[in-house]
Amino acid sequence: MEGDQREEAERKRFARWAEQPPPAELPQRLINPDLALSLPPNSRYLAPPRRTPPPPPPPPSSGLEYFAAPFPSSSGDDDSPTSQALKQPRLAWTPELHARFVDAVNELGIEKAFPTRILKLMNVDGLTREKVASHLQKYRQYLGSKEQHGAPDAGQRRSEPLSLEH
DNA sequence: TCTCGAATAT
């Protein structure tokens, strides 16, 4: 079947990505439960091959703190429960989520990777165009700096899969 | 009117 080969290729791509920490300078925060639920149950992104086992989340706390506090109650003048409930918690771009993002970008090609298209490809519940756009901005900065610094290895690696040949 | 992306704020 083709599915097997495709799956194999996907696994290899992810393995390469997982071995290359560059854009993965992402926080090891836990994924927003909403987003986690939206990921396919059999998604490999839910259990990415890690080279270095993540530090065990020490404080079991209440078990409800999936994401860091919504927003640093800036000046403390507006941290009422209601206002916090209205505000969406900061989205943590976990490696899993970022992998989806990169996959989508590679699928479209960096030049045609617009937030709306990426959003569709990622198909993640709760994700918005604004969030993707913000992340895309950062991602482009990263790619740009890589090119400028002439880090051929890491730089090319990230722009290479633009051609999803098989 | 919508989307994009840079700049700016938190």
Next chain:
DNA sequence: TATATTCGAG
């Protein structure tokens, strides 16, 4: 530093 929001341009 990472993510969210704003704003002008196309």
